[in-house]
Amino acid sequence: MVEEITEQPEEKTPVVRKPRKKPAAKSQAKSLARPAGFLARLRGWVLRLVLGVVGFFFLLILLFSFVPPPINIYQIQESWRLGGIKRDWVSWDEIAPVMGRSAVAAEDANFCNHWGFDMAAIRAAIDSGSGRGASTISQQVAKNVFLWHDRSWFRKAAEAALTPAIELVWSKERILEVYLNVAEFDEGVFGVQAAAQHYFGVDARNLTALQAARLAAVLPDPKGRSASKPTDFVRKRTRAIISGAETIQADGRAGCFQ
Structure with a gap:
């Protein structure tokens, strides 16, 4: 007898399929990535x-x-308000x-x-409860040249940031030169040359000690004080300034710009 040989069918290896990620999880990951990417770009733009x-x-x-700046x-604002201003730049010499x-x-x-900051004056102003007298010439230059006039904390912060940079780059002589050329000495009168002509009919190079002290005495209130028609307060302040100018010349505190 011939034996019948039957071929057994080969067993197929079962195919194991990886489970697909749920679309919801994928979209959730994308939504989480979008804010992170936006914040990174925003930080880059701000920086x-x-x-x-x-x-x-x-x-x-x-x-x-x-x-010369x-x-x-502030000068633009005053020019619009007054219909014009007087200003005339002169060099330190x-x-x-x-x-x-x-x-x-x-x-x-x-x-x-x-x-750039007089820490002793700042501490004295804090102790007295007044901000007057704490602002240095360097700070006033930062405000007058680069910023605007108000009492906001933002403006003060910008002034505090600019002042050390000015002190780092400019000489003390240059700081004082710019200050004297941009300071307001009467309503709409800016700079020591325009002020000397306006009040005394002379050039800034020919100012006497009394005239110079009178001009300095109107600061920081040029709209409320006059160098040509001084009040008792301005006269008293003028005498103190004359004495102070002689003192800082004698003790060396004027050495950085002379």
């Missing part, structure tokens, strides 16, 4: 903006270390030395001894 602003102001500080925000000493004696006697 670039901050660096751009810092770079812009630092370039201006470098430029104004040898180029153009008209500033065209300003009487006594004018520099008088301005420092009046506004910032420790001008040569600080790096």
Whole structure:
């Protein structure tokens, strides 16, 4: 007998299929990634903006270390309000030395001894509960040249950031030169040259000690004080400034700009 051989069918290996990810989980992952990516881009934009602003102001500080600053925000506002202003830039060599000493004696006697902030004056102002007398000439230059006039914390923070940079790049002589050329000495009268002509009919280089002290005495309230028609307060302040200018010349506190 012939045996019948039957071929057994080969057993098929079962195919194991990987479970598919649920679409809901995938979309959830995408939705979580989108805010993270947006926040990263936003941080990048903010960082670039901050660096751009810092770079812009630092370039201006470098430029104004040898180029006279153009008209500033406050002068533009006053020009619109008054229909025009008087301003005339003069170099340091065209300003009487006594004018520099008088301005420092009046506004910032420790001008040569600080790096932009007079910490002793700030502590004294805090103790007395008044902010008057704490602002240095360097801070006033930062405000007058680059910023605007108000008492907001944002403006004060910007002033505090700019002041050390100005002190780092500019000499003390340059800071005082710019200050005397942008300060307001009467309503709509900016700069020591325009003020000397306006009040006394002389050039800034020919100011006497009395005239220089009178101009310094109207600061920081040029709209409320007059150098040509001084009140008793202005006369008293003038005498104190004359004495102070002589003192800082004798004790060396005017050495950084003379």
